Amino acid sequence: MIKLYELSGKNSVIFSPYCWRVRLALLHKQLKFSSVETAFTDITKIHDGTFKTVPVLCDDKININDSFNIIEYLEAAYPAKPSLFKSNEGRALSMFIEAWASSLHPDIARMAIADIYSHLQDKDRTYFRETRESFFGKNLEIVQEESFELAKESFLVKLNLLEKHLIKTEFIGGECPLYPDFIVFGSLQWLLTTSLHFEVNNLPDNTKIWFSKICSTYSIKNKEFE
Template sequence: MTRVLYSLCGRDESRPFSPHCWKISMALAHKGLDYVERPYPFTAIPTIEEGFSKTVPILRDGDRLVRDSFEIALYLDEAYQNLPTLFGGEGGKSLSRFVESFSQMIIHMPVTRMAILHIHDMLDEPDQAYFRRSRLERLGKPIEEVAAESEAERLAFASKLEPVRRTLHFQPYLGGDTPLFADYILFGALQWMRVTAGPPPLAQDDSVMQWFERCLDLHGGLGRRVTAA
């Protein structure tokens, strides 16, 4: 059986960059499950699996198709209960929901501002047109105006991660002594920036940066298979 993860790329298929897809790459590796990754550009996503989902990641596991990163993680933990857990029980699911909310509400917009022009430049022309149009609809301004706020975001970025920094004072991972899906959620956001715009603007001795480096080394250095921009 070939397990397939459909993910997102620009013109270079070897540089998948979606934060949500990186969560699932790490989750599959955490479970020790073999898979083939098939990256698609934005405008080709509607053709995947006969239009199964408007977004990636999509996981095909035998006859089963699953969309949405959190739903895929829940599926993996339920379907492969004999393999290392992604949540460690109901409490871990609740922790992961909180981290997902924190990441999307606090971290994703700053990364968007810092990375948006870099992402545009990674795309082929049809996807560049789609990206400009869809981001104008979503953000209410052209991507150049969004990117104009990037320097302010760089200066303020470290402070936004203070709750994570405080947590890492007590434990090496958000999941405790070992990583859980909660770690992969935040990792995905920082890896999104690393692959598109370069490493997150954090000092090397910052505990969050040290945690990120540990995550990059997980699963045989899976996160490092794509070099930083």
Template sequence: MGIILHELVGTDQGRPFSPHCWKTVMSLAHKGLPFDRNRVSFRDIPKLENGYSSKVPVIRDQDQLVADSFEIALYLEDRHPDRPSLFKGEGGRAMARFVEGYSQMILHPFINVVVLMAVHNLLDAPNQAYFRESREKIFGRKLEDVAAMRDAKREAFTASLEPIRKMLLSQPFIGGEGPLFADYIVFGAFQWVRVLTPYQLFDRGDPVQDWFERCLDLHGGVAREIKAAV
């Protein structure tokens, strides 16, 4: 039996949207490993694998369970050292930790605002109730009030991409000449938006948009197979 990836969807089974699950999709594809995708809702996650994890992604590799996209990438790297590397050594692992911090602390706060209502609207009634209660507790205000701040925050988000733009002047990927797990960390955040809403993250001609398009074409276009939201 091959690897099983448990990933998050709403009512549309063909639109997996979790940024963390997309990191794992790209990691598995990078390694050239076949896998099956088990798509579940928020409320289904605690039932998975006898309650193994409160969050997805989770992979089952025969009798081995691994949760968390970074831990999964490390597991795949160590389990399959003969396949294309996700890190290219300890320096790559350390770099990916920095990129993960940048993505979660700088990029995700704005993207959360962008996708908030799109996620809510994609869920069925029980999952909408769970999502609204849990997110309004985090934000301390109604979802609609949080989402209304989107356009006011966009300029600061655009500025926050400047380190990536500068890097892309000298190389096509965060990983250098080819992608590494560090690329998939940032890619997952932008794919989160792409599959949920037509909101334009990038200004025309932004090199980060060009990089994102290159990532969509990787590994036979596995990420582009999910059509962009309209």
């Protein structure tokens, strides 16, 4: 069976946007897999110790990381299963959406950096605080407090692109979810899974409906819809 190593906080919270992309891809392709919940400080223990990031996918003798590399592997290795791209154009769209979604991540980090810390396993907390405070040059709680409102405003402005697109189509990829949808879902799930101050109802209307449909399609439990 396929193994998927995913970044996990306390209480089995899976929060990495990149892990969510691959998890959804496996569900879409209807492939059985087992999730290996992995702490930040345990990533170097995966397989032969060569990986420094997750997700890591192990399929028989294949061991691969980087979400887009994993997606391309799944598409090539399991062509009889539902496609993640459907066409070369779908792959190109995925590359564009991946670049656009990356622009959301700095805003998400500033909105939720202290909240993310609160979700971590105890053994990850020192590592996370030291590395992130070195990056920001400030205490995590101060970063979030000072940045939240401006980051939220910037985040919602960027989401207008998605909101307008979803007026004309049910999913980013068209009539059914495809990998471009999983990219953006992963980013939003990262925020909604960890933030104590940003909720689904803060999303624009079409985006909120789209997010709910993804959850429903792949039987993803989300506290916002319970």
